[in-house]
Amino acid sequence: MTPSAPTPAYRRLSVEERRSQLLDAALSLFAHRAPEEVSLDDVAEAAGVSRPLVYRYFPGGKQQLYEAALRSAAEELRQCFDEPREGLLLDRLAHALDRYLTFVDQHDAGFSALLQGGSVVETSRTTAIVDGVRRAAAEHILSHLRVTEPGSRLRMTVRMWITAVEAASLIWLDEDKQPPADELRDWLVEQFVAVLSVTARRDPQTSALVEDLLADG
Numbered sequence: 001m002t003p004s005a006p007t008p009a010y011r012r013l014s015v016e017e018r019r020s021q022l023l024d025a026a027l028s029l030f031a032h033r034a035p036e037e038v039s040l041d042d043v044a045e046a047a048g049v050s051r052p053l054v055y056r057y058f059p060g061g062k063q064q065l066y067e068a069a070l071r072s073a074a075e076e077l078r079q080c081f082d083e084p085r086e087g088l089l090l091d092r093l094a095h096a097l098d099r100y101l102t103f104v105d106q107h108d109a110g111f112s113a114l115l116q117g118g119s120v121v122e123t124s125r126t127t128a129i130v131d132g133v134r135r136a137a138a139e140h141i142l143s144h145l146r147v148t149e150p151g152s153r154l155r156m157t158v159r160m161w162i163t164a165v166e167a168a169s170l171i172w173l174d175e176d177k178q179p180p181a182d183e184l185r186d187w188l189v190e191q192f193v194a195v196l197s198v199t200a201r202r203d204p205q206t207s208a209l210v211e212d213l214l215a216d217g
Contacts, residue, residue, distance in 0.1 A: 019057050022047050026069040031107040035066050070129050077103060077133045081140035088216050089144055090189055096140075097165070097185045104169045105181065137162050145209055153203040161195050164188075 013021065025047035029038045040062055044051045058065040080099040083092040138158045142150050150158075165188055172184055179187070193213060200207035 015057075018053075022049070022054060022057055022065070023069055023072050026065055027072060030066070030069055030073075035062075038062075040065070067125055067129070070126055073107070074129050074133045078136045081137045083140070083144070085144065089213060090193070090216070092144055093141070093192060094185055094189050097188055098181075100165070101169065101172075101181045101185060104173065105177065108173055108177075134159065134162050134166075147205075147209070151203060151205050153199050154206050154209070157195055157199040157206065161192050164191065164195075 022043065026038070026043050029042055029046055040051055040054050043065065044054045047054070054065070055061065058068065077100070080103060081096045083096045085092075138155070141158050141162075142155070147154065168184065168188060172178070193210070196206055196210050196213070200210045
């Protein structure tokens with residue numbers, strides 16, 4: 001009798017490994033479908049586990065799983081703007097936008113759900129998670145500008161631009177990802193300089209920053 005092939009050794013996943021596996025499966029589904037269209041059965045099937053196991057790690061059900069997945073996506077978005085403090089500022093901003101638009105591209109149909117929350121599952125907690133991404137991005141940009149005490153006009157300008165980036169990304173998806181990502185990136189960088197230049201007419205702090213930016217360019 002020919003001996004059968006050895007059965008691969010089973011490795012029990014740690015709690016963190018299993019949780020990460022479930023979050024990866026959920027993020028993959030949320031990346032292409034709205035949260036209200038994804039069930040726990042879908043997540044269990046994608047992860048290759050049973051529905052009760054999903055509940056064991058996320059006893060709050062779909063809402064808890066969605067919020068955990070959103071936090072994971074939010075952390076990835078935060079890291080997009082965490083660029084090393086070296087080189088020209090606008091080059092650093094372009095590199096950050098490259099990562100941001102790559103995230104948008106990879107999560108195309110689900111970007112709105114991941115970033116803004118779904119109509120069914122949106123809560124004050126999900127709103128706070130997403131707002132935290134925007135605030136973190138603003139802090140990173142102000143840090144790159146070497147501003148420790150930004151005035152209200154400068155803070156508002158930076159946050160307005162971040163909102164514009166988010167809106168442009170959603171429209172970009174609606175427009176079948178046109179113009180190409182590198183053109184959109186350059187356009188958004190130019191808009192950053194443009195909105196700072198407008199604010200500079202009313203704010204000495206921003207005016208000094210614009211002069212430095214133009215000098216670097």
